[in-house]
Amino acid sequence: MSTQLTLQAPTALPPSEVPNYLQTLWGEGLQGSDGATTFTLVVYEASWLQQHLIRTGRADGPLTGLLEPELIKAAKQAVPELGLPLSTAVMDQRLAWELGQQPGHHQAQDLRGQFVAAAISAHKPRRLITLAPTLDEGQTLETLVAAYCPLPDEGAGGTACGDVVVLRGGRGSLHQSLELIHPLIRDDLPCWVWWNSSLDEAPELLEALAPPSRRLVVDSSLGHPRRCIDLLVRCIKAGQAVNDLNWLRLRTWRESLAMVFDPPSRRTALEQVVQLDIDVEGDHPLKGLLLAAWIADRLGWHLVESYDIPGNGDGDGIGASFERTDGAAVQLRLMPVPVGSPKIHPGALVGLRLICAPQGRPPLCVILCSESGGCMRLEAGGMASMELAEDVVPLPNESEEVELARLLAGGHDSTNPLLASAASIAARLLPA
Amino acid sequence: MSAVLTNPLRVGLRQERIIPAQCIVIFGASGDLTQRKLIPALFELYRQRRLPSEFAVLGCARRPWSDEEFRSRMADALGEEIAGHGHIWEGFAAGLFYEPADLSNPASILALGQRLEQIDRQRATRGNRTFYLSVSPAFYGSGTRALAAAGLLDDPDRTRVVIEKPFGTDYPSAQALNKVVQASAKEKQIFRIDHYLGKETVQNILVLRFANTIFEPIWNRNYIANVQITAAETVGVEERAGYYESSGALRDMVQNHLTQILALTAMEPPGRFDAEAIRNEKAKVLQAARLAHQGEPWKCCVRGQYGAGGNARSPIPGYREEPGVNPNTTTETYVAMKLFIDNWRWQGVPFYVRTGKRLPKRLSEVVLTFREAPVHLFDAAGGAPTPNQLILRIQPDEGADIRFEVKAPGSGMRSRPVDMAFSYDESFGEPSDEGYVRLLADAMLGDPTLFTRSDEVEAAWRLYTPLLELIEDAPWRLPVQPYEARTWGPAAADNLLAEDGLVWRRP
Structure with missing residues (x-):
């Protein structure tokens, strides 16, 4: 699906006039229509x-x-x-x-907030508020407003409309715009806040934009791992509906691993796991930890300890010991591996190896990898005597906007319980 | 489904669509369907976290129940299903309400509208409403009209009506009913439910055909010799004699369930996976379908009625001895027929359809038999090579088999057939949702893909019109033939295929 521009050229207004302008727009310009009764989407779009x-x-x-x-x-x-x-x-x-740090003064038109991914506009947001910080920290606040009707798909019809509000300026001026933003968020509709930037950035702004009553979308691959996971856990504990795009990108890994154990004949092997190895790209371990935590949670393992594993030039790894429900031990090793062509987001998964040792049967070794090369390291070392189940995990080639649209379609008003459980375990797996 | 450990890694992975804020209004809330199917399906959706917190069920019937009495009765109906899920039930039950209502009384419907506004405020359901008509078919038209007259269907984006089967009793009555409901609501608001389409394996016909490249190139008259569609039941008429006496197997099973399976099996690939594209193709193929002998339907159809069977220890009464059945009835409990589809894909390929009660096994399946190899190079263990078959098992033991010839072990070159089997049970080991879970969710989501459109319903009735007219005007040309309970129907049904040198598959 292609992106869409607002149909109406945005109107630049002094910030103080925005609420009145919108009221007039809906009251007169749009014949008293209330617009779509859907949701408000607030996006922090640092780019x-x-x-x-x-x-x-x-x-x-x-x-x-x-x-x-x-x-x-x-x-x-x-x-x-x-x-x-x-x-x-x-x-x-x-x-x-x-x-x-590089020199340069090229400039381009700033259309942030005015380009709406078709996947998002298909859900007819009632109001899209974009905060667009500029490189120039001292830039004063600019506000742009436009009415907005998503172009309907062929035959889909539909006239529900919304509006877009863009707030552009230095981070300081954006912080001052909070007083303007809050009245623009309707109380009677759900509000999603998408922090489309690093979680290391502007924590006060994030906190002010996303109180627990709003549905928060973050990406835990962007930012210091400890800060990211702590934020997730804090939001979950506060009862906030929080969604993590980094977690959502694990979908194909979770699905591929579940598929291995769909045939009932393999189910019992899940009770006999003795070792879990996960390879990740670079030094951002959170995605791998969330996957390990999900497995541990689903299989009822109890975390005994976690520790650093000194690396050999590619960064340190993370090890952990778990106790299964029958008291037996499970070892986790999460290691960074160098790659020549990394994925878009830090800490993408390269491979996973799960070794099960059922009694009276040959061990079962499950290897999943993101590409054939990723399997090679995990295939090495003593696999010959095991029953081998291997698969290459399909890489979802979907943008953040498509992932977000999937969340919007779901209308999730609470945190996914799988993420909630996994996040608290991942926080404990990450060494202090 | 054998008892197996749940796959703990599978829990919570299904990427289901979440239903928007919603109030579902069930007319006929004191009836059997509500207690056996609808409330359990809604409770299952709630357990799967697919219902939002802004959700309500408003039960409507003539009985003067209170909200509490309705909740209590529904809890009783669910019985064991809520055992161990007490807190989940409490959350669900908080959204259950009841309003005494009479669809034939405009004042009652106006009062219902006020109650719905109150629920909108109480549960924040925002005017999104699904009206489920689980009432006598006699009320489908008048009920829809009453809802429209009260303004409850004014918003085509936020209101919809679900209508149970049977949708009409023949082509003219279906046309008339369509006119009435379409005068009250837009077609996109009308959801004609056929619970067969909620079955995972029926939907799998679409996936098998259109998600794989190995089947579609041979899914046509060049490679397929004939198609058999069977829906066999072991049970008799049970408690439904009153309804069944006026419908019979043709109206109860063939016109809806089996015809929908026929359409999914024979339709052309849709351009995209959306409701209209799929329903366009289904309607087109049904419009191209005809009885093998349009002018002389008795030559391509067989009607049967089960007689007594069983043995001395467990005798089975014949249909005419069943409670509530006219001892001289000529209602059919078995139908078999031969159809053709006049289009490029299927010209000349016979489709054999059969259904019956008190047959030896409970099963539904589609069997595609392929043409024989042009030259027989090898001796076959069975005398002649068995044609290749693709068997889609809809229920029970859901899955698919491909039957093909292989070399029998030994020094010679004799061939024999073997089956390559796919079983949902062995591959997934998880029970599928009840059809109503899927269909109720789709209706509340406003997704009509698995519901029958007006032109499909009319095409299905039109297809069987010569047969219905014959039964009405000259029943002696197509008498009901007796068959012993727990056998595969009357001998005439075997003869129907024997004339073409074929036999029914004995599953």
């Missing part, structure tokens, strides 16, 4: 990587906030040019930071 790629002349504008293929290509080219390890993922903060 630092895109902004720096454009500023340094590595990518063309306009700045849309969408991670288009040409931007990904430009970012990948920049990794070796800036002397970063080849394992550096496109969304790794170090890439944006290094780009920030």
Whole structure:
């Protein structure tokens, strides 16, 4: 699905006039229509990587906030040019930071908040509020407003409309705009807050935007692992509906592993797991830990201890001991591995190995990997005597916007219980 | 389904669509369907976390029950299903309400509207309403009209009506009913339910055909010699004599369930997976279907009625001895027929359809028999090579088999048939949801893909019109033939295939 622009050119208004303008718009311009009775979506759209790629002349504008293929290509080219390890993922903060140190004054039109992914507009948001911080910290607040009707699919019809509000400026001015934002969020409709940036960034703004009553969407691959997991756990404990795109991207891994044990003949092996190995790209272990935590939670393992495993130049790993329900021990090893062509997000999974030792039967070794090469390390060492179940996990080639749209479609008003359980275990797995 | 350990890694992985804020209004809430199917299905959706917190069920019937009495009766009906899930039941029951209502009384419907507004405020259901008509078919038209007159169907995006089968009793009555309901609501608001379409294995026909490349190239007259569709029941008429006497097997099973399976088996690939594209193709194939002998339907159809059977220790009464059945009835409990589909894909391929009560096994299946190999190079263990077959097992033991010839072990080159089997039970080991769980969820989501559109219903009735007219006008041309209970129907049904050199599959 292609992205859509607002049908109406956004109107630039002084911030104080926005509420009145919207009231007038709905009261008169749209014949008193109330618009879609759906939800409000508030997006913090930093797009630092895109902004720096454009500023340094590595990518063309306009700045849309969408991670288009040409931007990904430009970012990948920049990794070796800036002397970063080849394992550096496109969304790794170090890439944006290094780009920030480079000279350049190229400019492009800033259309953040005005480009709406069709996957999102299909759900007819009632109000889209985009906070678009600029590289220029001192830039004063600009507000843009437009009515917005999603283009209906062929034959779909539908006239429900919404509006978009864009707040653009330096981070300081955005913080001051909170007084403007809160009255724009209708109490009678659900409100989603999508923090589409690093969780290391502007914690006060995040906290102010997303009180527990709002449904929060974050990406725990963006930010320091400890800060990310602590935030998830804190939100869950506060009863907030929180969704993690990093967790959602584990979908194919969870599905592939569950498929291995769908045939009832294999079920008993799950009670006899003795070892779990997970390989991840780079030094962001959270995705791998969430997967390990999910497995541990589903199989009823009790965490005994976790510890660092010194690496051999590729970064340190994480080890842990679990106790199964029958008292037997399970060992976890999560190791970073170097890759030549990393995925978009830090800490993507490379492979998983689960060894089960059922009594009276040969051990069962399950190996899942993201590509054939990823299996090779896990296939080494003593697998010959085991029953081997291998599969290459399909990589979902979906944008953040599509993942978010799936959440919006689900209307989830509470945290997924699988994530809630896994997050608390992952927090304990991550060594202090 | 054998008892197996649940796959703990499977729990919670299904990416189900969440139903939006909603109030489902069930007319006929004191009836059997509500207690046996609808409330259990809604409770299952609640247990699966697929119902939002902004959800309500409003039961409506003439009985003067209170909300509490309705909740208590539904708890009794669910019985063991809520045992051990007390707190879940409490959460679900808090959204159960009851309103005495009479669809034939406009004042009663107006009062219902006020109650719905109150529930909207109380449960934040935002005017999203699904009206389920689980009432006598006589009320389908008038009930829909009454809802429309009270303004309860005014919003085509937020209100819909689910109508149970039978939708009409013949082509003219289905047309008339369509006119009435379409005058009260837009077609996209009308959900004609056929619970067979809620079955996982029926939906799997679509996936098997259109998610694989190995079947579709040979899914046509060039490779398929004939198709058999069977729905066999071991039970008799049970408690349904009153209804069954006026419907018979043709109206009760063939016009709806088996015809829907026929449509899914024979339809062309849709351009995309959406409701209209699929229903367009189903309607087209039904419009191209005809009885093998349109002008002389008695030549391609057999009606039967079960007689007594069993043995001295456990005798089975014949249909005419069943409680509530006219001892001289000519209602059929078995039908077999031969159909053709006049299009490029299926020209000349016979489709044999049969259904009956008190047959030896309970099963539903589709059997596609492929043409024979053009030259027989090998001796066959059975005298002649067995044609390849693809067997789609809809129930029980859900799955699919492919039958093909292999070399029999030994020094010669003799061939014999073997089956390559796929079993839902062995591959997934998880029970599927009841059909009503899927269909109720789809209705509340406003997804009509698995519901029957007006032109499909009319095409299905039109297909059997020559047969219905014959039964009405000249029943002696197509008499009900007796068969012993727990046998595979009257001998005439075997003859129907024998004339083409074929036999029914003995599953």
